[in-house]
Amino acid sequence: MDKVIKVQGVTxxxxxxxxxxxxxxxxxxxxxxxxxxxxxxxxxxxxxxLLNAIGxxxxxxxxxxxIRGQDIAKLSDSAMIEFRKQYIGFxxxxxxxxxxxxxxxxxxxxxLLQGKSQEERATRVKELLxxxxxxxxxxxxxxxxSGGQQQRVAVARALASKPMFILxxxxxxxxxxxxxxxxxxxxxxxxxxxxxxFLFSTHDQRVIDRARRIVTLEDGQIISxxxxxx
Amino acid sequence: MIFKIAWRNIWRNKRRTAIxxxxxxxxxxxxxxxxxxxxxxxxxxxxxxxxxYTGYAQVTQKGYWEERFLEKSFELSPALxxxxxxxxxxxxxVPRLESYALAAxxxxxxxxxVVGIDPEKEAALTGLSERMVAGNYLNKGEAAxxxxxxxxxxxxxxxxDTIVLISQGYRGVNAAGKYLVxxxxxxxxxxxxxxxxxxxxxxAQWFYGATELVTxxxxxxxxxxxxxLAVNNLRTVLDTAxxxxxxxxxxxxxxxxxxxxxxxxxxxxxxxxxxLIISFGIFGVILMMTKERQREFGVLLSIGMKRSQLGIIxxxxxxxxxxxGAIIGIAVSYAxxxxxxxxxxxxxxxxxxxxxxxxxxAKICVSIDSxxxxxxxxxxxxxxxxxxxxxxxxxxxxxxxxxxxx
Numbered sequence: 001m002d003k004v005i006k007v008q009g010v011t012x013x014x015x016x017x018x019x020x021x022x023x024x025x026x027x028x029x030x031x032x033x034x035x036x037x038x039x040x041x042x043x044x045x046x047x048x049x050l051l052n053a054i055g056x057x058x059x060x061x062x063x064x065x066x067i068r069g070q071d072i073a074k075l076s077d078s079a080m081i082e083f084r085k086q087y088i089g090f091x092x093x094x095x096x097x098x099x100x101x102x103x104x105x106x107x108x109x110x111x112l113l114q115g116k117s118q119e120e121r122a123t124r125v126k127e128l129l130x131x132x133x134x135x136x137x138x139x140x141x142x143x144x145x146s147g148g149q150q151q152r153v154a155v156a157r158a159l160a161s162k163p164m165f166i167l168x169x170x171x172x173x174x175x176x177x178x179x180x181x182x183x184x185x186x187x188x189x190x191x192x193x194x195x196x197x198f199l200f201s202t203h204d205q206r207v208i209d210r211a212r213r214i215v216t217l218e219d220g221q222i223i224s225x226x227x228x229x230x
Numbered sequence: 231m232i233f234k235i236a237w238r239n240i241w242r243n244k245r246r247t248a249i250x251x252x253x254x255x256x257x258x259x260x261x262x263x264x265x266x267x268x269x270x271x272x273x274x275x276x277x278x279x280x281x282x283y284t285g286y287a288q289v290t291q292k293g294y295w296e297e298r299f300l301e302k303s304f305e306l307s308p309a310l311x312x313x314x315x316x317x318x319x320x321x322x323x324v325p326r327l328e329s330y331a332l333a334a335x336x337x338x339x340x341x342x343x344v345v346g347i348d349p350e351k352e353a354a355l356t357g358l359s360e361r362m363v364a365g366n367y368l369n370k371g372e373a374a375x376x377x378x379x380x381x382x383x384x385x386x387x388x389x390x391d392t393i394v395l396i397s398q399g400y401r402g403v404n405a406a407g408k409y410l411v412x413x414x415x416x417x418x419x420x421x422x423x424x425x426x427x428x429x430x431x432x433x434a435q436w437f438y439g440a441t442e443l444v445t446x447x448x449x450x451x452x453x454x455x456x457x458x459l460a461v462n463n464l465r466t467v468l469d470t471a472x473x474x475x476x477x478x479x480x481x482x483x484x485x486x487x488x489x490x491x492x493x494x495x496x497x498x499x500x501x502x503x504x505x506l507i508i509s510f511g512i513f514g515v516i517l518m519m520t521k522e523r524q525r526e527f528g529v530l531l532s533i534g535m536k537r538s539q540l541g542i543i544x545x546x547x548x549x550x551x552x553x554x555g556a557i558i559g560i561a562v563s564y565a566x567x568x569x570x571x572x573x574x575x576x577x578x579x580x581x582x583x584x585x586x587x588x589x590x591x592a593k594i595c596v597s598i599d600s601x602x603x604x605x606x607x608x609x610x611x612x613x614x615x616x617x618x619x620x621x622x623x624x625x626x627x628x629x630x631x632x633x634x635x636x
Contacts (some may be wrong), residue, residue: 042378057532057631078536085534096529096634105231112231113534161534 003066004165004197005031005054010063012049012220015139023049026063031165031199036191038211039201046220047201051167054199055081055088056210068164083094085113089158091168095150097142103153104138110160128156132186148179155186159196169201172207184210232539236546239519240554247551250515251406254555255562257508258606262563263596265605268497270571270596272490278419278591279483282356285324285448286457286479289314289464294445295477300329300400304474305445314447317421317463319456324351324448327434331397331405333377333427335385342381344395344427346434346444355450358415358428365389365413371432374412380416380423389413395427400440407437419591505613513617516548520621527625528633537625544621552614560603570596 012024024046039047052058054065056072065072068087075083084090097106103189104125111121129135132152134145142150151171158166168187172180188210189194200207208214216224280286294302306325314323320570327346332339349368353359361369363379375393377385387393391411399405409429435441449464451457457478464476480487530540574593577585582592598606 052631055532057634081531081534081536084532090532092529092634096234096525098526098530100235100242105234109231110533113536113539157533 002033002069004035005029005032005067005199006066007050007054008064008066010053010060010065012046012053012058013061016061023220024053024060027217027220027222029215029222029225031197033164033197034191035213036188036198036211037213037215038208039199039215039217040203040208041217043203045139045217047217048169050217050218051169051199051201055090055167056084059182060186085110085161087164089161089163089166091151091154091158091166091171093170095147095154095174096196097150097157099142100222101145102139102141103134103145103149103156106142106153107156107160110157114161123135123157124160128159129153131159131190132156133182145180148175148182151175151179151183152186153191155183159190163196165197165199168198170203172202172204173203177206180204180206233546235262236543236550239543239547240550244621246515246518247554250512251512251550251555251558253508254610255559257504258347259563259566260504261606261609262560262567262602263361264497264500265602266563266567266596266598267575267594268493269490269599269602271594272486272493273593273597274591274593275419275486276479276483276490278417278422279486280479282417282419282422284357284479284482286451286453287449287461287464288477289323289447289449289468290445290475290477291474292470292475292570294475295482298329298445300327300397300398300440300443300445301437303327303400303440303445305442306444311447313467314449314464317449317467319451319460319463320449321452322351322450323504324348324355324450325431325444326352326446326448327431327438327440327444328446329389329397329438331395331427333381333385334396335387335391336392338385340384341380341425341626342377342395342426342427344375344397344429344434344437346431346437347428348431352428355448361415361417362413362453363416365411367413368428371430372412373407373433374410374429376413376415376424378423379416380420380553381413381425381427382411384424388413393427395437397438399438400443403439405438409433423441436594501609505609509613512548512551512614513620514619515551516544516620519547520544520624524604524628524633524636527628528630528636531625531628531630532634537628540625541622544625545615545618548614548618548621549611552610556607556610560606564603566596567596567598567602570594572600 007027007029010024010027014023015019027050039050041047051059053060068174072080072083098109101109107125107128108121111124122226129138132155134152137145145153173181175183184207187198191198202208211228213227215222291302291304311323314320325348328343331342331344333342349370368374368376382388389411392408394408397405446503451460451462461478463477468474468476470476482549527540531537572594577592577594585592
């Protein structure tokens with residue numbers, strides 16, 4: 001099967017000229033379509049750095065990252081923005097919704113950037129907010145939603161562009177148990193029913209328990225890669 | 231969506247937006263008020279002069295405006311009159327014969343500008359007959375005069391009194407005569423009120439010994455714009471190289487035009503300084519808005535928003551910020567200026583005297599020319615566009631990951 005993400009020998013060194021910090025030390029990783037993979041490891045192990053590099057938000061010092069056969073290092077800044085818009089969905093630890101837009105508008109926003117028609121947007125927004133259980137909160141702004149609800153909107157937003165995969169950085173870090181369970185149910189359901197690939201970093205054992213593949217990072221290196229039999 | 235986001239963004243901090251808009255509002259109000267009063271006062275001076283006396287255009291003998299002597303009078307022949315009347319934009323021609331004379335009543339003598347007029351035509355051109363405050367208007371050929379209210383007060387005379395006029399007439403003849411004061415005329419401009427004496431043209435020609443001669447022919451044109459047409463046409467038709475001068479209103483009052491231009495320049499400097507101060511205030515707000523939202527900008531770039539789109543949002547936001555103040559400022563100042571336009575504010579005391587010394591009626595008059603108002607909008611748009619370059623520049627060099635860590 002074609003790889004969605006192919007990470008080869010990726011290194012990332014911060015402050016190379018002063019006090020070098022080696023965040024990634026030759027990471028190799030391949031993600032196939034439909035995976036539900038957790039990147040785990042202690043703080044500072046390089047999880048977020050790796051996600052940022054895969055998402056084209058950060059540039060690796062060495063190695064290559066290929067997404068859907070495209071070496072993303074070869075993309076210009078504007079092409080990378082376009083690439084992210086079309087193929088990658090992001091879920092951030094701090095939700096990062098646009099505060100002045102309602103839940104519906106936040107989800108619709110990415111599709112608007114993609115130039116989707118009004119009709120298509122309306123249908124998809126309805127579908128996604130229903131999928132994350134927020135169909136009755138569509139006109140609320142982020143400040144009027146709980147953390148769990150905001151993160152569910154963030155997941156819906158990430159899915160709005162119909163991305164190839166979703167990168168989620170500590171998506172449950174700010175959520176209580178109930179919201180975490182709820183969010184994980186939604187993510188698992190979307191993964192299973194719509195075959196959406198999820199790659200997320202986490203410390204949270206509840207999340208790890210739901211993952212079907214667990215990649216453990218330590219000091220910028222993958223120390224274990226375990227596929228959980230379903 | 232861009233406009234929606236931008237509009238909602240500026241209301242994230244309502245107080246800050248209100249303060250910024252208020253500063254722009256007051257700047258616009260001040261600038262408009264200053265500009266409207268300045269132009270209003272000068273326009274009044276010009277209009278008073280044009281409507282009360284000079285008209286929009288005149289034909290004189292060559293060099294008359296430089297040296298206004300009776301020797302530079304000329305005959306308004308039927309052929310010349312026909313040529314003038316045939317010029318596009320010209321409704322009628324109004325002849326005058328004017329020169330200075332000494333006006334005496336009892337023991338008081340004052341200098342006066344004695345103008346011979348065609349009573350009917352003058353009334354049609356300048357509305358002279360409507361400015362009568364006492365007595366009756368002139369009839370053609372009668373040996374009577376109308377005098378300015380200011381002059382009548384100086385000479386302490388009234389309707390029915392006889393005024394003595396003494397001057398040097400055409401080609402040095404003695405000019406002297408006694409005339410019945412038939413009416414008193416009111417002028418807005420104190421300067422004119424204190425010096426004007428009108429008499430029928432034939433009477434003036436007899437008084438000055440200048441039979442059939444006139445010093446000026448005022449062209450009765452529809453408005454300022456028709457003036458240009460008429461003046462340009464007559465300059466090609468008449469012998470302006472040797473015999474005649476054709477003058478538009480700007481050329482007849484170069485001092486006022488120069489004074490107006492100087493005043494406008496000084497006002498422009500004051501307005502620029504004001505807007506410069508306001509600009510720093512707006513820039514401070516933009517700086518805060520940009521810094522506060524680094525993380526948000528990073529997220530928007532991450533999820534696929536183009537830098538140019540994000541730049542447009544910040545530009546529109548800045549524009550909204552400026553336009554709120556500008557639009558309210560323009561609306562309020564227009565209402566205020568319109569009110570003053572309809573109800574000029576009378577000036578009293580020393581200030582009134584100062585105005586009188588300049589020959590201006592002691593009233594605060596304003597102009598409501600549209601450019602005074604919309605130019606403020608243009609200035610605000612230019613300033614905000616310039617200031618919006620800062621967030622655009624920040625966005626252009628922004629790295630999403632660093633912005634999100636901010």
